[in-house]
Amino acid sequence: MKVTQHLWFEKDMESAVRFYTSLIPSSFVGWISTIPADNPSGPADSVKLAGFTLGDQRYMAIEAGPLDPFNHSFSIIIECETQAEIDHLWDALKEGGSTEHCGWLRDRWGLSWQITPKRLGELMGDPDRAKAKRVSEAMLKMVKFDIAGLEAAASD
Incomplete structure (x- = not known):
């Protein structure tokens, strides 16, 4: 299939x-x-x-003309290795669209995207739960993800 x-x-x-x-x-x-x-x-x-x-x-x-508009029930997640990749995609996709918290944005056609760093998953999965909690709290304050900010939260 x-x-x-x-x-x-x-x-x-x-x-x-x-x-x-x-x-x-x-x-x-x-x-x-x-x-x-x-x-x-x-x-x-x-x-x-x-x-x-x-x-x-x-x-x-x-x-094929209007039907149902795109909404958050479908999004495309792009996992990025570097901040440069995040910045490039973020800047291109937000043009004519809108940004949201936690790495979400809508492009000019209304399609939802999640632009996330691979490092976020690694930090959130850390066995040190206090570290993961700090990273989670930092993430929730971000619109576009900042890898350096997530790393700083992990090492506090």
Whole structure:
């Protein structure tokens, strides 16, 4: 079996897909097509489809007008090795969108993302529960994650 996430865009799906694949290493657009004139879903050329890969995850996308907006019940988590990776993704994805606490943001299409450092999981899993608690408290105060700040909380 293969599992593929599916994203429904009201409009501008191709721009979103091309933007996402430009940000994540080892990502690519596999195909983009338009459903021809005889489609039952609407006027000719009104429905577009795409297949793409972000990192090691497969996605399909459709642009077919309004349905349900994206919400927090689906998000894409990007685990980053470095602060530079976090900063790059954060700055690109928040453009035209909005930021939230704990590494969450919504991009200009409304899709939710969690931009997290790999180090956060390591620090939260530390057997020293007092250290993990300090890291957790520091994390809850952050909007964009700051690896140095998490490390400082761990060593206090």
